[in-house]
Amino acid sequence: MENRKCNKCDSNKIIDKVNITDVGHYNEKHNLSIQIQTTNRVLxxxxxxxxxxxxxxxxxxxxxxxxxxxxxxxxxxIQKQKNNQL
Ligand SMILES: [Zn+2]
Structure with missing residues (x-):
């Protein structure tokens, strides 16, 4: 396991790379993400x-x-940029 340190305070009390979870109605859980759309269709x-x-x-x-x-x-x-130039 890599020994990570905090960039701000140099502490090694680090919890590394955990999912960020939003809890909605009925305790429904969604992990947050970044999405890039690569096509330019209607549907x-x-x-x-x-x-x-x-x-x-x-x-x-x-x-x-x-x-x-x-x-x-x-x-x-990059794919998205190309599609936008068409
Ligand atoms: Zn810190």
């Missing part, structure tokens, strides 16, 4: 989704966000 558009993960410092309360598949998301973003 049935495709998108690439990446989980939003939190790294939490339990010393200074700092929270940093990251994603789980940066390369896939970047490719989708």
């Amino acid at each position: 049935f558009n495709r998108s690439v989704k990446s989980s939003l993960l939190a790294t939490v410092c339990c010393n200074c309360r700092n929270v940093e966000l990251s994603i789980d598949n940066p390369n896939e998301l970047w490719d989708a973003y």
Whole structure:
């Protein structure tokens, strides 16, 4: 396991890369994500989704966000730019 340290306070009381969960009606849970739509259709558009993960410092309360598949998301973003130029 990598020994992570907080970027703000240097503490190692770090909870690394946990899902951020929204709890809705009837206790329905959804993990937060970032989505990039890659097609420009009226219906049935495709998108690439990446989980939003939190790294939490339990010393200074700092929270940093990251994603789980940066390369896939970047490719989708480039695809979207191309589609918008058509
Ligand atoms: Zn900290």
